[in-house]
Amino acid sequence: MKNKIQVGIVGYGNLGRGVELALKQNPDFVLKGIFTRRDPSLIETDSKVIHISKVLDYKDQIDVMILCGGSANDLPKQCPMLAAHFNTVDSYDNHSNIPEYFKTVDRVAKNSHKVSLISVGWDPGLFSINRLLAQSILPNGKSYTFWGKGVSQGHSDAIRKIKGVKYAIQYTIPSEEAIEKVRAGNNPRLKTRDKHTRLCYVVPYDFNDIGRIEKEIKTMPNYFLNYHTTVHFITEEEFIKEHSKMPHGGFVIHTGKTNDNHNQKIEFNLSLENNPEFTSSVLVAFARGAYRISLEGKKGAFSVFDIPFAYLSPKSGGELRKELL
């Protein structure tokens, strides 16, 4: 029997809980422990919880560490620290800082002879793979990425800061009109605001204030001004019942020509009822990939672009060719 892949989870927020859940669907993994900065006794789970200060005690027991911290504050510190001792996989998603982050982690992991697979998830991640695939196949073409329908935390927070708002949530909605133009192969020029509309649900403290609140939302620069924005005022009861899920998704659409007359379209899309759980599932599949390339003697930082897809599956090459090719 093949040995199971021993993994640790670092951080136990939405993403860490999602990884714990995903591992239960993947019997070729064993969860050795969840590492946290908090007091382990306060964390409710059936898994083993260990204080992060003891992580080096597990140096020889863990094949891959799955890092579930945030991109703003956690990963830039945690990943280099852990890559010095473990193979890692993370979902670093600050697109513009990826080259810098890659460089830092690469240096550490090359020294430690470990694999550090960065920016795994759906964007960056699956969407990136599809952009790369489509552009490699149809170089005479153009890729468009649409996000949503999904919750934007930044925009929800911005509404919550308005005086008189008790609860608020903002969904980014891809524009059907823009999607149709892209699918038709028209290669339109589209700014982010042409591709998306903004849908807000707000619980006011006082329904007498809704005129002012709506105006403040719609005129907020950068966030809502120049966007097609719709605001619905609802009760606290309805808010809790209808808006406590974390849906997301989106589209990568690429159209290109193989000759002057022939348009070809490649489309990838996701519709997710729970965004963090899906990202966690992607992390787990790619943890397999990180482990497999580490067994080949690879070292340094890598991205989703560097992993052959066969390494994402627990099945053998022969099984994959027979069942899925």
Add this chain to the structure above:
Amino acid sequence: MKNKIQVGIVGYGNLGRGVELALKQNPDFVLKGIFTRRDPSLIETDSKVIHISKVLDYKDQIDVMILCGGSANDLPKQCPMLAAHFNTVDSYDNHSNIPEYFKTVDRVAKNSHKVSLISVGWDPGLFSINRLLAQSILPNGKSYTFWGKGVSQGHSDAIRKIKGVKYAIQYTIPSEEAIEKVRAGNNPRLKTRDKHTRLCYVVPYDFNDIGRIEKEIKTMPNYFLNYHTTVHFITEEEFIKEHSKMPHGGFVIHTGKTNDNHNQKIEFNLSLENNPEFTSSVLVAFARGAYRISLEGKKGAFSVFDIPFAYLSPKSGGELRKELL
């Protein structure tokens, strides 16, 4: 400056012409020659055409041979013969024979220290990759493949054999109803005939025969019986004007649960105005991949599952991470 990838094309039908066209969009390739069994002087093209009997004269000049023969008769003979001397890429698409084909080619290519990348195209190929990706991420789920709208040569040929038929074409159409059920995450049980309808355009020699012809089509076992089949009779003029393109496409839809309440959907779809030209473009991108893994010292048979996506692009790792991740 990086050296260009020297390639040859073997076979000059629709696929070979498509590869010739695709190479013009990919300046990191040089086409050294088109190899054919026919008399080279009879082939109309600006590229160099060489009789296949002289192929070994080019042993040291070609990095990858792109095999553009058919799966039924050409590739099973040509691929092992050429893999003994060249890196190859092909679009072998007889799903049930893939394991056997892989084994034969693997033995030859391991001996010759060459890479032979088989079954590249969109199905097998891009669809296979998406089935593998989706099942690895959402193991508690189910994948569905729909084909069309596209021409089925086999079904078109079957109609043409009916007495009184001058021209005929059959389009396989994915059932919108079935697609909606799958997208909704209902995990329906669907046979091929539930997923597709059949649309036929027929030019009869004599319009008095259309009743009998339609009946013969709709009652043909395996091909049309038990399918929802629509037959339109048209004139030769309309046939030539409207039905000389080679469109195709399809969908891979996977739905799965990350916990009991959360459905997640991954979808990949293609809409192609010219099927062979698109397959050719996929072959060219993966020819890059075959060449790259050969430079790493790999040898034997491989499939699309074995190629990291970074190897499909002419761009460097740093460029890809900056622009596409």
